[in-house]
Amino acid sequence: MRRTHRITHPFTRRAAYGTLAAATLLVAAATTGTGSADAASHGAASHAAALKRAAASCPSGDVCFWPQPNFGGQVEVWHNPWARTCDWVKARPARSLFNHDNDTWSFYRDANCRSHAITLGPGQSNGHVNVQTWQ
Secondary structure: OOOOOOOOOOOOHHHHHHHHHHHHHHHHHHHHHHHHHHHHHHHHHHHHHHHHHHHHHOOOOOEEEEOEHHHEOOOEEEOOOOOOOOEEOOOOOEOEEEEOOOOOEEEEOOOOOOOEEEEEOOOOEEOOOOEOEEO
């Protein structure tokens, strides 16, 4: 005759697996949280370095455009802008902008300056846009 043994201890297999899963999730969450903080810190430092390069490559009095996010690619410079009519941006579409001019400029997603994306005052920039025109 075969004996069947049944676990009646409060620490059953189901409880053991549940405890193990919970412990695994806690370790993963703790590790991920630290990694995310490090990644955010690195991302902020990387953006700050890109912004510093952008400011250095955009002459005073000009508005500058980059074809890639975070001021990547070849900068296109609009020297001493003055017209307030709708015009194409130099790098089309522009993915990054730096306003080194003394005036405030508005940038748009469409061809006729109707779909407003962002307005930048003097000294302001944005490394994550997608604009076609400005005025």
